[in-house]
Structure formats: C-alpha cells, structure tokens
Amino acid sequence: MRYRSRVTAPAAALIGTATALTLGPTAQALPTTGRATGRDGGEGDGTPGPETLGDPVFPALGNAGYRVSSYHLDLAYDPTTKLVDATALLRIRTTDDLTRISLDALGLDIRAVHVNGCTAAFEQADEKLRVTPATPLRAKAHAVVCVEYSADPRRALPHTAWVPTPDGFAVCPQPNSAHTVFPCNDHPSDKADFTFRVTVPQGLRGVANGTLVDTEPLDDGRTAYAYRSRSPIATELVQITVGDYQVKDRQGPHGLPLRDVVPTARAAALEPALALTPGLVEWLEARLGAFPFETYGLLPCNSDDPNAFDFTGLETQTLTLYKPNFLLQEEKKIGSHMMHELVHSYFGNLVSPATWADLWLNEGHADFYGLLYRYERGWADSLGLTSLEARMKDTYARGDQWRRDSGPVAAPNAVNLFDSQRYLGGVLVLYALRQLLGEDVFHAVERAFLDRFRGCSASTEDYIAVASEVSGQDQSGFLRDWLYGTRTPRMPGHPDWTVTPVATSFAAPHSLRGGHYHDNSATL
Incomplete structure (x- = not known):
C-alpha cells in the first residue's frame, strides 16, 4: 500500500504549513488568493517569462521574469515502491508583467499546480514546467506557486541528482540537476531560503540542509523531520537524504555544532574520519574567518556502488556527501580532500x-x-x-x-x-x-x-x-x-x-x- 503524506493536502493548507516554517519573526504572510493587476491597477497583460537566464555554460538553465525568495519542500518516501511523493512550494517575486512563468523540471510526474491558491494550467516541455496562472502576474508582485508531483529516484534520465541507495536515496544536484528532484529556478544566481519536511517509515531517518527544527511522529507509524536553513541556498547545494542513518553530534571551534549523518552499520568504523572535522574547521577559520553556517558535517552516503555516483565527495550546504569507503582511509589520504570540500562552505556556498x-x-x-x-x-x-x-x-x-x-x-x-x-x-x-x-x-x-x-x-x-x-x-x-x-x-x-x-x-x-x-x- 502506498503511503500518503501531507504533501497531498490542498494547496491552501500547504501554504499555511510552509508559512509557519519559512517566515521569520519580522516577515508577513503572503496572501494565498487574489487577482493580479497590471501597473495601472487593471488586469495585467504581460508576456510569457523567458525560459533562460542566459548562462554561458548552460544557456537553457534558469528562468527570467521572477526571483525565488523561498522554497518549502515536502517529501514522503515509500520504501515499498521506492517512490517519492512531494510538494514544492515556491514564494516568488516577479520582475516583469507575466502571463506565464516557467520552472526547471525534468523527470517529475506533475499532478497539479496552484498559483496564489488558484488552480493553474501547466505543461511539461523538455526540461521546463510552464505554468499559466488563472490571472496574469504583475511586475514586482509576490506570488506563491505550489507544485504537487511524484518522482522515481531510479528513473533513467539524461542527467539526474538522485542517488538511489539500498535503504533510500541522497541527492547530488551539482551542477544542473536539482530540477530532477524539485521544480525550481535552477541557477546559482537565484539563491533562496529553504525549509524541508521529510516523511519516512519507521527505521529510517530523513535529513536535509540546515538545522532540525521538528520531529513529528505520525499516526501511521511514520516520522516527519522538519529542517530549516538559516542562510540562503543555491539549488545545486540542496541535500535531502533518506536511509538507515544515525546523527552524531560533536562540537567544533567556538561552540560550532557539528552534525554527521552516518550509516548506522558503519558508524564506528567511520568515527576516525569524522573526528578530523573540528581541527579542519579551526585551521580554515584562521585563514578565512568564522565558519559561515549554523552547522557542518559529513554525510557518508549509504552506498559503495561504483555506478551510483561518479564522485568521491560533493559539497552540499552544511553537509558534504561522501562515498563511505573513501573515508575509511588513513588521514594523509583524506585530510586534504576533506579540506577541499570544507573550503566550499566559503567559496561556492557562502558566495x-x-x-x-x-x-x-x-x-x-x-x-x-x-x-x-x-x-x-x-x-x-x-x-x-x-x-x-x-x-x-x-x-x-x-x-x-x-x-x-x-x-x-x-x-x-x-x-x-x-x-x-x-x-x-x-x-x-x-x-x-x-x-x-x-x-x-x-x-x-x-x-x-x-x-x-x-x-x-x-x-x-x-x-x-x-x-x-x-x-x-x-x-x-x-x-x-x-x-x-x-x-x-x-x-x-x-x-x-x-x-x-x-x-x-x-x-x-x-x-x-x-x-x-x-x-x-x-x-x-
């Protein structure tokens, strides 16, 4: 039987849930319904937003006409089907009058799209999700876009961020694959705030960037883990992982909380590598200043399949993804590599x-x-x-x-x-x-x-x-x-x-x- 999650709740309810996670103490909730108006106060006309940000390396990546201020990603993993049920809620601010916006999306089965609480028409073409709101969006206006979808981490795609593991998955979005996990404006120039809700069955743990802010046991035996990032994240730096992991906490320099997410069966064997992090942070802080995020740690992904992912280590904000066998080597074999990935917290993540x-x-x-x-x-x-x-x-x-x-x-x-x-x-x-x-x-x-x-x-x-x-x-x-x-x-x-x-x-x-x-x- 396929699990159902709150991600399938009505769009208006999701907007309220995400607001509680994403709004800071001085922020105000955005309206969930309403009719967009043009600059003159009448109904806006506008044009379809451009489906590119003109990147010189990936010219089709990103979308102009708006900027994303925040994402709330709500994912539920079903270990029986290996599928992910999800909702992505985006808060955007338009830069132009728009009759249509586009998001980057590939390999996602879109069920429904709402804009400001109203049903919106949509179509998928190549790696774009084109969304036509019930009424045009005026320039410099705020809007809430809610996309309900499902994904199969094992699906064969031209490129993908999904890393299937025996007990779940991790993601490696860099450089241009975040939109295989969630619809987004997939370009590092459009950084945004992120909150996450990851629902998993008993025996598994859901993990994401930032800080754990809530753990909610559900009536059906599952657990929902909620995370919030204190700092904006580029889409290529998002991390969401599910599996049989334990979290090992330790303290870094100046009381910095360090969080390692480790396969339960290999926690003891990986401890010598994990214990190196405080010294690495101390060395780097002396050169580049205080560590810029609320936490840091390693995520040895629960897979040594050489075909699962083609890297040894990959920076994602506040977590570095690794092949676990790499970290079982002696310090002189891994120390400078661990420093390389830690530096990305400054060059690549902070900036x-x-x-x-x-x-x-x-x-x-x-x-x-x-x-x-x-x-x-x-x-x-x-x-x-x-x-x-x-x-x-x-x-x-x-x-x-x-x-x-x-x-x-x-x-x-x-x-x-x-x-x-x-x-x-x-x-x-x-x-x-x-x-x-x-x-x-x-x-x-x-x-x-x-x-x-x-x-x-x-x-x-x-x-x-x-x-x-x-x-x-x-x-x-x-x-x-x-x-x-x-x-x-x-x-x-x-x-x-x-x-x-x-x-x-x-x-x-x-x-x-x-x-x-x-x-x-x-x-x-």
Missing part, C-alpha cells in the same frame, strides 16, 4: 558563482587551501611533490597546453567545466595573485570578497574589482590575462619558470564530475 563560467572561484580556492593544508603537514601529493611552489611550477609548465585543450580558466564549456583547468588552473591564478600582492594583501582580498558577497552570488569580475580595491591598484589587466588569455602570462617572482610547448598528444586530465571525483585532483 556562489554568478554563472557557471565562474566555477574556478569555487574549485580554484578549494584546491588552493587543500594543497596548503597538505603541504603544511608534509604529505606528498599525487605527483610526489611536497610544496605549493613545486606544484605550481609543474602546473605552470602545462599552462599553454591546458588553455588550448580546455580553454582559459574562466571560459569553460559544458564538456570541460569540471576538468583540471578550473581546479589546478584556478590555483595557479590565485598563486600568481599572491605572488604579485604578497600574502597579507592577498588574504585581505580573500576576506573582503567573502564579506562583501556573503549570502549572494558573485562573478569573476566581482573578484577582480575587490582585488583592485583592496590592493589599491587596478588588477584587471593582470587577472584578465591569467583568467581569459590564450597564453600563460609570466609568473611574478619566478622569471625562470617556463611553459612547455603545446603538443597534440598531451591533454589536461578530465574528471568525471568535477573535482568531486578527486582521483585527478591536486588534493589527492
């Missing part, structure tokens, strides 16, 4: 990329600090090198070849987005800037960038502007040569470094899913 062409800001920084952590401890890297200078000299020699094979550091495409040029190539750019500015000014640039764009998205040009302002000199020419040039510039402080001539037989190593499949990463 998200404005477009996917800005990915080097995430991955270059993660590898940069991961390498520093490694070499401070005398751990040789995958090339047998034991210093950042030695590794950068080796990377510098490959510079022109990588630029030919993978394009400039800040100009990727969908095929080479997650290859070494965005990782080690990004490290080389940061190393060059540090060589030019000196360590003190460089670290001042890093902190200023994080402070200025906290909770937002930022572009490569934003980083260049901060570097220029903090250093007191225009760094645009220097950094644009490093980030967009087809030839590798001279390295400050190392006039003797040379670039190997381009050859047709050599190519930059490619990862399967970015730096998350770290067999090619600098940090292993």
Whole structure:
C-alpha cells in the first residue's frame, strides 16, 4: 500500500504549513488568493517569462521574469515502491508583467499546480514546467506557486541528482540537476531560503540542509523531520537524504555544532574520519574567518556502488556527501580532500558563482587551501611533490597546453567545466595573485570578497574589482590575462619558470564530475 503524506493536502493548507516554517519573526504572510493587476491597477497583460537566464555554460538553465525568495519542500518516501511523493512550494517575486512563468523540471510526474491558491494550467516541455496562472502576474508582485508531483529516484534520465541507495536515496544536484528532484529556478544566481519536511517509515531517518527544527511522529507509524536553513541556498547545494542513518553530534571551534549523518552499520568504523572535522574547521577559520553556517558535517552516503555516483565527495550546504569507503582511509589520504570540500562552505556556498563560467572561484580556492593544508603537514601529493611552489611550477609548465585543450580558466564549456583547468588552473591564478600582492594583501582580498558577497552570488569580475580595491591598484589587466588569455602570462617572482610547448598528444586530465571525483585532483 502506498503511503500518503501531507504533501497531498490542498494547496491552501500547504501554504499555511510552509508559512509557519519559512517566515521569520519580522516577515508577513503572503496572501494565498487574489487577482493580479497590471501597473495601472487593471488586469495585467504581460508576456510569457523567458525560459533562460542566459548562462554561458548552460544557456537553457534558469528562468527570467521572477526571483525565488523561498522554497518549502515536502517529501514522503515509500520504501515499498521506492517512490517519492512531494510538494514544492515556491514564494516568488516577479520582475516583469507575466502571463506565464516557467520552472526547471525534468523527470517529475506533475499532478497539479496552484498559483496564489488558484488552480493553474501547466505543461511539461523538455526540461521546463510552464505554468499559466488563472490571472496574469504583475511586475514586482509576490506570488506563491505550489507544485504537487511524484518522482522515481531510479528513473533513467539524461542527467539526474538522485542517488538511489539500498535503504533510500541522497541527492547530488551539482551542477544542473536539482530540477530532477524539485521544480525550481535552477541557477546559482537565484539563491533562496529553504525549509524541508521529510516523511519516512519507521527505521529510517530523513535529513536535509540546515538545522532540525521538528520531529513529528505520525499516526501511521511514520516520522516527519522538519529542517530549516538559516542562510540562503543555491539549488545545486540542496541535500535531502533518506536511509538507515544515525546523527552524531560533536562540537567544533567556538561552540560550532557539528552534525554527521552516518550509516548506522558503519558508524564506528567511520568515527576516525569524522573526528578530523573540528581541527579542519579551526585551521580554515584562521585563514578565512568564522565558519559561515549554523552547522557542518559529513554525510557518508549509504552506498559503495561504483555506478551510483561518479564522485568521491560533493559539497552540499552544511553537509558534504561522501562515498563511505573513501573515508575509511588513513588521514594523509583524506585530510586534504576533506579540506577541499570544507573550503566550499566559503567559496561556492557562502558566495556562489554568478554563472557557471565562474566555477574556478569555487574549485580554484578549494584546491588552493587543500594543497596548503597538505603541504603544511608534509604529505606528498599525487605527483610526489611536497610544496605549493613545486606544484605550481609543474602546473605552470602545462599552462599553454591546458588553455588550448580546455580553454582559459574562466571560459569553460559544458564538456570541460569540471576538468583540471578550473581546479589546478584556478590555483595557479590565485598563486600568481599572491605572488604579485604578497600574502597579507592577498588574504585581505580573500576576506573582503567573502564579506562583501556573503549570502549572494558573485562573478569573476566581482573578484577582480575587490582585488583592485583592496590592493589599491587596478588588477584587471593582470587577472584578465591569467583568467581569459590564450597564453600563460609570466609568473611574478619566478622569471625562470617556463611553459612547455603545446603538443597534440598531451591533454589536461578530465574528471568525471568535477573535482568531486578527486582521483585527478591536486588534493589527492
């Protein structure tokens, strides 16, 4: 028998439930019904909203005409059918007069859509869910969109965020697959507040980003877990997981609550790796400032199936998803990788990329600090090198070849987005800037960038502007040569470094899913 959850309740009831979770102490509930009016007070006409945000790497991703202020995701897992019954409630604010909005959605079986409590017409086309409200939406108006649907985590799709496990699932949305889990404006430039309700049968646990705010036993023996994130989340950083997990709490620096979500059967074996986190956080806080979120922890996904997911570790906000067997290795095999993923709490999560062409800001920084952590401890890297200078000299020699094979550091495409040029190539750019500015000014640039764009998205040009302002000199020419040039510039402080001539037989190593499949990463 298929379980039923509150997700199938009338849309108006869901709006009330979500309001209680999502509204802060000074917020006001939005009206759930009403007729949209035009700018002149009459009925609005408008046009269908554009079905793109114009991303240079994924041009079909995202939707213009509105911004999402919050999501409430209500999911119920049925272990018998392996299906998920769900409702996504989005609070949006329009930027234009709209007769229709679109959401990103793929592989979801949509049952009903309501806008401001009224039934809305909808259609699914390719990876879009087109929603036509009963009345047009005026510009700069608030609206509530409620989508009722079901999903099969095992469904074969062109790409998917679902990671089926023997006892449930986890999700890995990066870069462009959050919309296989819930309808959304699937682009990191449109960060939003999130609340979650995950309903599971007895013996399983539901987990999501943020902090557990309620555990509700239901009459039918199931349990509903409610979570709230204190900070906005990019869709690619959402985590929802269900399985036979236990939560292990510990304390980090300055009383930071640390939460690990661990397969019950492997909790003891994984403890040595989990115990490393407080020291990693302390080391990174000394360089980048106080940890930016309400909690952090690891989620060793309850599956070692090599075909289940093609990465070793993946950052999702407040949790890092791992293959559990990876974390069973000795510290020098995993420590710098764990640092890499922790750095994403700052670069990638706190400050998200404005477009996917800005990915080097995430991955270059993660590898940069991961390498520093490694070499401070005398751990040789995958090339047998034991210093950042030695590794950068080796990377510098490959510079022109990588630029030919993978394009400039800040100009990727969908095929080479997650290859070494965005990782080690990004490290080389940061190393060059540090060589030019000196360590003190460089670290001042890093902190200023994080402070200025906290909770937002930022572009490569934003980083260049901060570097220029903090250093007191225009760094645009220097950094644009490093980030967009087809030839590798001279390295400050190392006039003797040379670039190997381009050859047709050599190519930059490619990862399967970015730096998350770290067999090619600098940090292993």
